[in-house]
Amino acid sequence: MSQAKSATTKRPLTYHEVWGRVGIYAFLGVLALFFLLPLYVMLVTSFKSMDEVRLGLIFSLPQQFSIDAWVKAWTSACTGLECTGLQVGFGNSVKILVPSVVLSILLGALNGYALSFWKVRGANVLFACLLLGSFVPYQVFIYPLVRFYAKTGIYGSLPAIVITHIIFGMPVMTLLFRNYYSGLPLELFKAARIDGAGFWKIFFSIILPMSVPIAIVAVIMQVTAIWNDFLLGLVFAGRDNLPMTVQLNNIVNTTTGERAYNVNMAATVLTSLVPLTVYLVSGRWFVRGIASGAVKG
Amino acid sequence: MGADLTRHVKRNIVAYIALLPMAAVVIFAYLGTMAWSVRLSFSSSKLLPRNDFVGFAQYVTLFDTSRWQTSLGNLAIIAFFFLLICFVLGCLLAIFIDQNVRAESLFRTVFLYPYAMSFVVAGLIWQWILNPDLGIQHTMHGLGFSGFVLDWVVNPQMVLYAIILATVWHGSGLVMALILAGLRGVDTEIWKATRIDGIPAWRVYVSIVLPMLRPMIITSLVLLSISIVKMYDVVVAMTNGGPGTASEVPAKFIMDNLFERANIGLATAASTVMLVTVLLVMAPVIYSQYFRKSGRAS
Amino acid sequence: MSSVSLQNIDISYGNVPIVKKLDLTIKDGEFLVLLGPSGCGKSTLLNAIGGLTDVSGGSIFFNDKDVTWTDPKDRGIGMVFQSYALYPTMSVERNLSFGLRIAGIDRATIEKKVKWASELLQIDHLLDRKPSALSGGQRQRVAIGRALVRDADIFLFDEPLSNLDAKLRAELRLEIKKLHKTLKSTMIYVTHDQIEALTLADRIAVMKDGIIQQLDTPLNVYNKPANEFVGSFLGSPAMNKVEGRLVSEGESRFFIAGDFRLDVSRYPFAQNIESSRKVVLGLRPEHILPANGSAAAIEGQVSLVEPMGSNILAWSTFDGVSLSHLVGQDDSCEADRTFPVTIDVQKASFFDAETGWRL
Numbered sequence: 001m002s003q004a005k006s007a008t009t010k011r012p013l014t015y016h017e018v019w020g021r022v023g024i025y026a027f028l029g030v031l032a033l034f035f036l037l038p039l040y041v042m043l044v045t046s047f048k049s050m051d052e053v054r055l056g057l058i059f060s061l062p063q064q065f066s067i068d069a070w071v072k073a074w075t076s077a078c079t080g081l082e083c084t085g086l087q088v089g090f091g092n093s094v095k096i097l098v099p100s101v102v103l104s105i106l107l108g109a110l111n112g113y114a115l116s117f118w119k120v121r122g123a124n125v126l127f128a129c130l131l132l133g134s135f136v137p138y139q140v141f142i143y144p145l146v147r148f149y150a151k152t153g154i155y156g157s158l159p160a161i162v163i164t165h166i167i168f169g170m171p172v173m174t175l176l177f178r179n180y181y182s183g184l185p186l187e188l189f190k191a192a193r194i195d196g197a198g199f200w201k202i203f204f205s206i207i208l209p210m211s212v213p214i215a216i217v218a219v220i221m222q223v224t225a226i227w228n229d230f231l232l233g234l235v236f237a238g239r240d241n242l243p244m245t246v247q248l249n250n251i252v253n254t255t256t257g258e259r260a261y262n263v264n265m266a267a268t269v270l271t272s273l274v275p276l277t278v279y280l281v282s283g284r285w286f287v288r289g290i291a292s293g294a295v296k297g
Numbered sequence: 298m299g300a301d302l303t304r305h306v307k308r309n310i311v312a313y314i315a316l317l318p319m320a321a322v323v324i325f326a327y328l329g330t331m332a333w334s335v336r337l338s339f340s341s342s343k344l345l346p347r348n349d350f351v352g353f354a355q356y357v358t359l360f361d362t363s364r365w366q367t368s369l370g371n372l373a374i375i376a377f378f379f380l381l382i383c384f385v386l387g388c389l390l391a392i393f394i395d396q397n398v399r400a401e402s403l404f405r406t407v408f409l410y411p412y413a414m415s416f417v418v419a420g421l422i423w424q425w426i427l428n429p430d431l432g433i434q435h436t437m438h439g440l441g442f443s444g445f446v447l448d449w450v451v452n453p454q455m456v457l458y459a460i461i462l463a464t465v466w467h468g469s470g471l472v473m474a475l476i477l478a479g480l481r482g483v484d485t486e487i488w489k490a491t492r493i494d495g496i497p498a499w500r501v502y503v504s505i506v507l508p509m510l511r512p513m514i515i516t517s518l519v520l521l522s523i524s525i526v527k528m529y530d531v532v533v534a535m536t537n538g539g540p541g542t543a544s545e546v547p548a549k550f551i552m553d554n555l556f557e558r559a560n561i562g563l564a565t566a567a568s569t570v571m572l573v574t575v576l577l578v579m580a581p582v583i584y585s586q587y588f589r590k591s592g593r594a595s
Numbered sequence: 596m597s598s599v600s601l602q603n604i605d606i607s608y609g610n611v612p613i614v615k616k617l618d619l620t621i622k623d624g625e626f627l628v629l630l631g632p633s634g635c636g637k638s639t640l641l642n643a644i645g646g647l648t649d650v651s652g653g654s655i656f657f658n659d660k661d662v663t664w665t666d667p668k669d670r671g672i673g674m675v676f677q678s679y680a681l682y683p684t685m686s687v688e689r690n691l692s693f694g695l696r697i698a699g700i701d702r703a704t705i706e707k708k709v710k711w712a713s714e715l716l717q718i719d720h721l722l723d724r725k726p727s728a729l730s731g732g733q734r735q736r737v738a739i740g741r742a743l744v745r746d747a748d749i750f751l752f753d754e755p756l757s758n759l760d761a762k763l764r765a766e767l768r769l770e771i772k773k774l775h776k777t778l779k780s781t782m783i784y785v786t787h788d789q790i791e792a793l794t795l796a797d798r799i800a801v802m803k804d805g806i807i808q809q810l811d812t813p814l815n816v817y818n819k820p821a822n823e824f825v826g827s828f829l830g831s832p833a834m835n836k837v838e839g840r841l842v843s844e845g846e847s848r849f850f851i852a853g854d855f856r857l858d859v860s861r862y863p864f865a866q867n868i869e870s871s872r873k874v875v876l877g878l879r880p881e882h883i884l885p886a887n888g889s890a891a892a893i894e895g896q897v898s899l900v901e902p903m904g905s906n907i908l909a910w911s912t913f914d915g916v917s918l919s920h921l922v923g924q925d926d927s928c929e930a931d932r933t934f935p936v937t938i939d940v941q942k943a944s945f946f947d948a949e950t951g952w953r954l
Contacts (some may be wrong), residue, residue, distance in 0.1 A: 024393050031390065032407045035466065038422040039410075045425075056435040058426070111319045118312035121305070126323050128315070133327035135519075135579045137527050139551040140568045143337070143561060144330035147346065167326045170319065199311035228415030230530040235556075245417045249534050251441070252421055261431065267420050272414045279413035282408070287474045291516075486680035486753075490741070493670025494694030504693075508684035584840045 046070060046266035053261045069262035073270055077263055079250040086267050089247030093227060093274075095158060096243055100165035101222045105215060107166060108173025113207050115174070116181040117189045118199070127174065134171035142235055149236065156238025164236045165226050173218060176289075178212040181207065220282045221289040224275045244271050331572065338566040344559040355566035365567060368545045371457055375546070376525045378461045379468070383521055384514075386465065387472020394473070395480045405477070409470035416467065420534030423463035424450055453543035456536055460544055464533060468521055474516045479510040519582055524556055526575055547571055597657050597671065597748035597781050598623045605652035606639050606805075613639045614805040617653070621783060626775050629785045630792040631802035632828070637755055637785045640802075641859050644783060645751050647675050657749065657937050668694075670749075673742025677754040679734045680727040684855040687713075687737050688722040689746050692915035705744075712743040715777070716770075732763040738775070752784040756791065767838065768794060789829045793817060801825045818942065826877045826944055835878040835918045838948060843870040850876055850945075854914040858891075859940050864954055880908060882942045883920035885928075886935035895920075907933065 041058050046069050048062040075085040115123055145164065149155035154163075184207075192202045233243035242250075248271045252264045279286055306313060341351045359365050394404055411419060426432040429448040435446035449459035483506055491501045507514070529548040536544045547567060554564035599621040606614040614636045621627045629637040642648040644655060646667035654663045662670050681690050688709060695705045713719040716736045726734055731852055735755055742750055752771070756764045772795055779870050786792055792799050793813045800810045801824075809821035820826035826834050839852030841859070848868075850857045857876075886892030895911030895918070911934060920936060922928040945954040 003525050024396050024398060027389070028393050028398065031386075032404060035407050035411065035470075038426060038466070041426055042422060053431075054437050056431060058432055058436050063335060091379040107318055110315055114312050119305070119308055120309060120312050120316055121302075122519050123316060126320055129327060130319065130324045132576075133323070133331075135523060135575055136331065137568065137571050137575065138329075139548055139555075139564075140572045141326065142552075143555055143568075144333040145326070145564065148325075148330075151581045167322050170322055174319065199315065221362050224413055228417075230415060230417045230533070231527075233553075245530075248421070249417050253534070253537065255537075261425065264421070265425070268418050272418050275413045275415070276410065279410060283402075283406075287409070287478060290412075290471060290520075291475060291478055291513075353659060484678050484680060486676040486678045487682070489642070489645075490674070490676060490680040490682075492647060492667045493645060493672060493674045494697065494741075494745070495666070496697050500697065505684070506680045511684075 015254065017056075021290045041266045042269050044074075045262055046269055048262050050258075050260060050262060069260070069266040072260070072268070073251075073263045073267040074126070077251045077260075077267055079247055080254055086244060086247060086270055088253070089242060089244035090270070092237070092247075093244040094242045096161050096165070096237065096241065097223065099158075099162045100169070100226050101219060104169035104173050104222055105218045107170065108218065109177045109208065109215070110203070110210055111170070111174040111219050112177025112179075112181050113203050114183075115178045117186075117202075117207075127178070129173045130174060134168075138168070138231060140194065156236070156241075158237070158241050161233060161237040161241060161243075164232050165229070168232065169222055172221065176221070177211070177214060177217055180211070184210065216282075217285055217289040220278055220285055223278050224286075227274050250283065305412075334565045335572070336568050337561060338569045339503050340562055341407070342561040342565070344561070346561060355562045356570075359563055359566045359570070362563075364542050364545055365550055368547045368550045371544060372525070372528075372546050373526070374457055375461055376522070378458075379464050379525055380518060380521055382461070382465045383469040383472050384518065386469040387517065388476055388507070390469070390473040391476035391480055394477055405474070410471050411467045412470045412474075414467070416464075416528075416530035417534045419463050419467040420460075420531040420536075423459065423466065424535045427459050427462075435440070450536060451540055453540050456540065456544045460532060460535060463535060464525070464528070467531075468524065471520060472517045475513045476510060479513040480506065483509060515582060519579070522578075526571065599749060599781060599783070600656040601640075601644070601653065602656070603653035604640070604643065604650055604655070606636070606643055607631060607651050608647060612805060614643070617805070617807060619800060619810070621781060624779045624781055626782045626784065626795055626797045628792040628799045629783065629802055630785060630787070630789065630828075635802040636805035637802050639696045641751050641753055641783060641785045641945065644726070644749075645672055646670055653792050668698075668747060669795055671747055672751055673745045673747035674751040675742050675753065675755045677757050679726070679738045679758075681737055681741075683726050687718065687729070687740075690737055691722075691740050695742070695744060703848070708744040708746075712740040715743065715774075718739050731759050732767060735759065735767060736770075739771070743778075748780060750780055750782045752782065752786075754785055754787070756786070756788070757839045764788075764791075771795065772789035788832070793829070801828065802827075808952060819953065820877070820944055821953050823875060823877065823946045827948070829894075830879055830917055830920075832880050832903075834944075835880065835883075837876045837878070837916055837918070839874065839876060841868055841870065841872050841874055841945070849872070852876075852916055855916040856914070857893075857938060857940070859943070859945075862940050862943060862945065864945070866954065874954065875946045875948050875951075876920065877944035877946060878938065879942070880919045880921045883918060883936050883938040884939060885922050885926045886937050889937045891937050892935040893938070894935050897928055897930050897932055897934050900928060900930055911936075 045053060045058065045059055047065050047067065049064060049066050049068070052063060073085060074087050076083050077085045088291045111127075114120060115127055145167075147153060154160045188206065190203065192206050197205065227243075228245060229243065230245045230249070233241075234246050237243060237246075248267055251267055253261075336348055337354070338351050338355055339351060340347050341354070389406075390408055394401055398404065427450045429435065429446075429449060429451060433445070434445055434447040437447075449455040449462070487505065491505065496505075497590070527548060528546055529552065532538060532544055532546050532549055538545045538549055548571075551564045551567045551571070554560040554567065599619075601617060601619040602618040603615055604619075606610065616642065629640060631637045639648055643650050646662070646665060650663060654661055656662065657670065682693065685693060690710060691709045692705045695708065709722070710719070713722060716739060718733060718736045718740060721729060721733060723739070726737065729737065735758075740756070755771075756767055757801075759767065768791055771782075771784075776797075784791075784795060792817075793823045796813050798810060799813055799816045801808045801816060801821075803824055809816055809825045811819075816825060817829055820829065823836070827836065837850075837852050837855070839850055839855070842849050844849050846860060848862075850859045893913055895913045897909055897911045898917075899910040900922075901908040901910075905924075907924065907926075907928060908919055909916065909922050909928050910919050912918075913936075922934070926934075928934045946952060947954055
């Protein structure tokens with residue numbers, strides 16, 4: 001359709017077609033405004049002073065541009081009695097994010113490699129169970145896991161939340177790499193075996209270096225998913241490691257007295273900054289992640 | 298046979314070892330926890346797990362609990378409207394973007410960015426905008442429209458629609474992205490053939506193109522359904538189940554009973570109900586999407 | 596029934612011209628093949644005739660009606676595509692009838708037409724199947740059927756056989772030829788396959804870079820190529836090309852390339868050629884014949900033989916010039932031996948070395 005239309009033409013658009021184009025742009029424009037509205041409100045409010053916020057004109061631009069709310073959100077916003085700002089949550093999220101992303105991707109790649117190139121009996125049944133597990137609500141797993149971590153003494157610690165992210169990231173990471181490796185020529189693997197390379201040699205010297213594109217997709221998916229996680233961080237991370245999303249919710253929903261909306265909105269924007277940056281920078285890769293993680297095996 | 302198996306395992310021993318972490322995760326973290334959750338639902342566990350057996354007593358209590366009934370009803374309403382609106386809106390956005398529009402990538406970016414943000418953020422933002430003391434209603438009053446009412450987050454009758462609005466804002470970009478990718482994959486000669494046949498564009502989409510995109514449609518519906526069943530963060534951030542119990546959902550019911558009300562038996566009974574429902578609904582879809590075409594036959 | 600007339604057609608994508616100032620008239624009931632390498636503009640031209648691509652200049656007439664800006668569905672055409680372009684979620688019957696239903700034609704008529712077309716193409720037993728359950732050949736029959744039920748005066752084929760294997764291609768080629776004989780409609784057929792062009796066409800238009808190089812009957816295009824491009828594009832095994840010059844000696848005229856010397860007095864030159872003009876000699880392998888004791892024979896040193904089944908392609912050197920030529924199975928032509936041949940000069944082609952046009 002798009003190709004057929006792209007030839008240059010001298011023909012004037014008909015009345016009908018002109019109104020069609022206007023309709024298309026009107027529809028897209030109105031919806032774009034709807035989608036952008038929350039981001040706009042957050043941004044303008046975060047740059048206002050509380051006096052201005054009390055005027056209650058959420059759509060107006062700030063009269064006096066101020067970054068006080070941002071500074072406060074980052075350094076001294078309160079969750080209950082502690083007033084240390086979101087920087088704590090940010091640090092925690094980074095501490096959780098880095099090992100979780102690296103380990104879950106490495107394991108996903110290893111699983112995908114073993115599943116698509118090696119004959120392991122029962123592996124496909126295992127993989128099927130894993131996939132099925134990814135459809136089950138977390139609530140089914142949470143309590144037994146809590147008990148298990150408590151027994152081993154790591155409940156409410158960094159290892160507990162990292163292991164949890166690895167567990168729940170495994171289905172989609174394994175699927176992602178397995179599908180990608182299934183598309184690589186099997187001859188490559190055969191040639192390496194004839195050259196005498198073993199399981200690990202083939203994995204590290206041949207397969208991993210070829211996995212860069214899918215690894216980028218995996219990083220995008222895991223960074224977004226783990227950063228945006230709320231439930232697992234709330235349950236497993238423990239008081240000292242609460243991720244940014246949990247802290248944000250605490251800041252916003254546990255304040256007593258007058259709510260500092262400008263600070264809250266600055267905090268919200270700050271919390272979204274990492275995934276938003278990943279999204280804006282990654283562009284089409286982001287979509288590829290959504291699609292390849294989910295479309296058939 | 299036995300000797301063959303031994304030889305086969307020996308030959309591939311490293312691969313077996315490499316898959317041990319996955320095996321451990323599946324057996325302990327997925328199947329084991331699932332089994333234990335189900336087991337606990339037949340016990341009288343309160344604050345601590347107990348090993349007794351009380352039959353279906355917890356399930357009877359569960360379905361007698363009005364909060365659980367409300368939660369299920371709410372989930373049904375949210376799921377229905379969320380899936381319907383996301384799907385229709387996502388398809389329309391994709392189709393309109395596919396009409397050779399200028400600034401296509403800008404539109405795409407705008408419609409998908411909410412999906413990159415967390416549900417907590419989505420909940421908080423819309424809570425503010427719909428908050429009658431601060432958001433759109435307040436602004437309209439300030440502009441002189443004193444009769445204007447938009448109090449969805451504090452109105453028990455409307456609070457579910459506030460949640461639907463926030464989740465639609467968050468999720469319809471996903472449908473758009475998947476359908477648009479599908480539209481781009483449609484053979485241009487199909488479009489030419491329909492022009493020769495004189496089939497109007499809307500009819501081509503409805504009768505030919507959308508049926509061709511069945512895999513993308515199923516994928517996006519599966520992804521959206523999972524997010525709805527798991528829905529917890531957005532409700533906690535937006536309404537915390539209120540006003541009253543007007544926006545309670547099953548996931549939150551379970552979490553509350555696990556960690557605040559110390560009623561493990563009831564919570565695991567509720568999670569077992571969710572588990573069975575998900576498996577029943579998803580099984581055919583999962584089967585047709587993921588297992589029909591297995592990977593490389595090796 | 597319809598004739599097609601293209602006048603001064605220009606087509607460009609953005610600033611890139613694809614078809615340039617093209618004139619072409621296709622007679623009522625004619626089978627015209629547009630032949631050329633990929634990127635020569637042949638498919639673009641066909642799409643323009645179908646109304647799927649807008650022209651940037653010139654006019655298209657069907658009979659005497661200007662259809663340059665007419666909607667594709669109102670042009671009275673049927674079109675068959677390379678990828679078949681069947682509607683994948685519809686049964687064969689729906690694929691054939693969908694356009695007619697949309698046009699609001701009554702059920703009985705639709706049923707009659709579908710029955711007629713499916714019987715003609717021998718796909719009447721497949722009507723309930725989905726395209727995915729059909730073989731490539733069957734799919735293309737359905738695609739042809741979809742064009743047939745439209746009561747079209749003009750059929751457009753866009754490389755319809757390219758996705759099929761060699762055997763099916765030959766089979767369907769015959770089928771299309773029969774169809775043309777039965778229907779007597781105007782057919783325009785795009786291909787890069789010279790065999791399809793030579794077997795099907797009433798006339799072939801050989802295209803390159805958006806310009807028609809030669810428009811003639813298959814025999815003439817093959818035997819009297821208008822330029823070097825046409826000569827080498829058609830024919831398998833390919834035409835030999837030798838650069839050299841023409842020298843007149845009294846009444847006779849010779850082609851000279853180094854030590855190679857050939858009497859070409861009997862070649863019917865279209866114009867007067869001055870002596871020592873630089874030319875390219877085009878010689879098809881089948882026009883270099885085993886000498887069989889003829890006096891005019893020249894000796895070649897055979898370097899390689901390729902048996903091709905019915906005959907053998909030999910590569911030999913004649914006074915420093917390497918030529919491929921066809922020999923029979925019984926001609927005992929072996930590598931590293933000599934072999935005498937005669938060259939049928941009347942069937943050769945001479946091209947201007949600079950312009951490439953036929954002399």
